[in-house]
Amino acid sequence: MARILVVDDEPIQLRVSAATLQKAGHAVMTTDDAHLAVSIAAREQPELIVLDLLMPGLTGFEITSQLGQDATTRDIPVLFVSSASSPEDRVRGLRSGGHDYLVKPFAADELVIRAERLLGPDRGDNCLSGRFGAYTVWDLLQHLEQSRLSGRLVAQSADGRAEIELDRGAVTRAHFSPWSGREAVLALLGQREGRFSFDSRGEDEAALDGAVAPLPLQDVMLEASWLLDELSVRRAELPEAFAPIRATGLAVGPWEDRYAGLPLDAVLERASRPEATSLEALRRARPAPQLRLDLTVALLAERGLIDAGVGQKRLPTGAFDVASLRVNSFLREEDEGTRDVMALALLQKRSLGSVHVLLLAEPGAWPAVLDQFRRVPVDERTRPWRLLGDSLAVKGSGTGVLRRPEGLVSVHVQPLPDSANPTIAVFPLCTAVALCLGGGSDRAAQAVIARLESSDREHRGLLLGPASEAERAVRLLRGTKRWRFHDQIPTTPPRWLTLFNPTTG
Numbered sequence: 001m002a003r004i005l006v007v008d009d010e011p012i013q014l015r016v017s018a019a020t021l022q023k024a025g026h027a028v029m030t031t032d033d034a035h036l037a038v039s040i041a042a043r044e045q046p047e048l049i050v051l052d053l054l055m056p057g058l059t060g061f062e063i064t065s066q067l068g069q070d071a072t073t074r075d076i077p078v079l080f081v082s083s084a085s086s087p088e089d090r091v092r093g094l095r096s097g098g099h100d101y102l103v104k105p106f107a108a109d110e111l112v113i114r115a116e117r118l119l120g121p122d123r124g125d126n127c128l129s130g131r132f133g134a135y136t137v138w139d140l141l142q143h144l145e146q147s148r149l150s151g152r153l154v155a156q157s158a159d160g161r162a163e164i165e166l167d168r169g170a171v172t173r174a175h176f177s178p179w180s181g182r183e184a185v186l187a188l189l190g191q192r193e194g195r196f197s198f199d200s201r202g203e204d205e206a207a208l209d210g211a212v213a214p215l216p217l218q219d220v221m222l223e224a225s226w227l228l229d230e231l232s233v234r235r236a237e238l239p240e241a242f243a244p245i246r247a248t249g250l251a252v253g254p255w256e257d258r259y260a261g262l263p264l265d266a267v268l269e270r271a272s273r274p275e276a277t278s279l280e281a282l283r284r285a286r287p288a289p290q291l292r293l294d295l296t297v298a299l300l301a302e303r304g305l306i307d308a309g310v311g312q313k314r315l316p317t318g319a320f321d322v323a324s325l326r327v328n329s330f331l332r333e334e335d336e337g338t339r340d341v342m343a344l345a346l347l348q349k350r351s352l353g354s355v356h357v358l359l360l361a362e363p364g365a366w367p368a369v370l371d372q373f374r375r376v377p378v379d380e381r382t383r384p385w386r387l388l389g390d391s392l393a394v395k396g397s398g399t400g401v402l403r404r405p406e407g408l409v410s411v412h413v414q415p416l417p418d419s420a421n422p423t424i425a426v427f428p429l430c431t432a433v434a435l436c437l438g439g440g441s442d443r444a445a446q447a448v449i450a451r452l453e454s455s456d457r458e459h460r461g462l463l464l465g466p467a468s469e470a471e472r473a474v475r476l477l478r479g480t481k482r483w484r485f486h487d488q489i490p491t492t493p494p495r496w497l498t499l500f501n502p503t504t505g
Contacts, residue, residue, distance in 0.1 A: 005046040034058035053082035064097035083354040157194030170214035187289035227291040234298035239308030244276035337497025364439025437465035
């Protein structure tokens with residue numbers, strides 16, 4: 001059992017987090033007042049602080065800064081929780097003093113696992129395996145370093161196989177073809193999809209022969225953070241993966257010193273050849289790890305040294321890019337769906353800063369839901385859906401976050417537990433709930449329906465299923481006011497969201 005302080009200005013989230021950690025056997029203190037967090041930490045000396053990032057009065061960044069100024073609190077690990085999910089948000093949180101970062105809404109077991117990993121290696125599992133997306137490269141390397149674990153990390157992604165040797169948390173060797181050492185670690189940090197496994201080695205076992213001085217992992221992470229920061233402000237300049245890229249022939253002026261390590265000349269040379277290249281072709285040629293390469297292309301486009309093309313995208317061969325059609329169609333559905341669910345939240349007088357949607361599926365419908373995520377088109381812009389699909393395949397549940405200028409839309413997906421009181425930690429936070437019918441028990445479905453009906457918040461509920469489930473749906477929804485039935489299951493994940501259009505039903 002550990003003593004944990006939870007700080008969150010959302011009362012429901014505060015109660016859910018506290019109850020989750022208490023159920024796991026920990027002693028939990030709570031406060032919804034950001035100004036009291038530091039004084040409580042100094043007085044109570046918790047072993048971990050679970051800290052909301054964005055609160056009125058003080059932000060989580062300011063709180064960690066104050067904690068770091070006090071010798072009695074500076075070593076307390078901090079787990080940030082936030083609705084902001086981009087790599088840039090995560091990097092900023094970790095650089096400001098946080099030890100881990102968890103995106104709201106989250107599954108109860110994920111909060112417990114992350115908390116116990118920060119509480120010490122004796123509470124965690126040294127035999128790690130899984131998929132990136134459910135557990136990022138950044139999370140994994142930091143966990144291995146903080147836990148002072150020794151062994152071999154093997155990662156397999158679309159870009160190849162990476163192997164990293166660690167001795168008591170320090171990286172001693174790294175290879176990710178064609179790179180070794182620092183470059184290999186940087187390349188691995190740019191991966192967001194793939195599988196990994198870590199085989200531990202006890203401290204009493206001999207280290208590998210010929211081990212070299214440890215690689216500066218924190219330095220590599222700082223470089224990756226800088227690359228992400230620079231790329232984030234130029235994201236609009238990064239072309240589509242298969243858009244033709246050609247050099248414009250403009251004179252190349254002097255570059256700032258901070259860009260000295262980028263493959264500027266190599267990219268310009270390839271873009272000057274008679275045959276067109278593309279971002280995807282450059283990535284496959286691997287003149288540099290992807291984070292450096294993407295920033296290079298964005299910089300060259302920003303300064304007019306390359307033309308990335310506009311309008312209809314074609315492959316370098318001149319063949320029409322059918323994949324782009326699928327991606328654009330998918331993204332149109334996503335835009336329509338996020339607008340609809342945000343409009344519903346506005347109608348409910350909820351803040352658009354964070355809108356949550358819950359998608360549940362009975363056992364018979366779950367395979368069809370998973371199949372939707374397997375068919376999400378591969379593209380940088382569809383990555384939130386693909387990462388969510390990876391999480392569903394690995395963990396059986398997951399959350400994806402869509403960023404919009406108006407705010408964030410988070411989508412939590414999980415199978416419906418067959419219980420008279422199914423455990424769904426994120427339920428109270430949701431704007432809308434959808435339940436896909438198929439082979440489940442009435443008791444579980446009735447529990448969800450009744451829970452939404454009795455809520456003091458303006459939820460909207462939707463039952464989905466084939467026509468064969470219509471009679472059952474009518475029976476389940478008899479006497480309800482917030483639910484309706486739709487007799488077709490959407491064929492793509494974004495189409496779920498469009499069914500919450502506040503002008504229909």
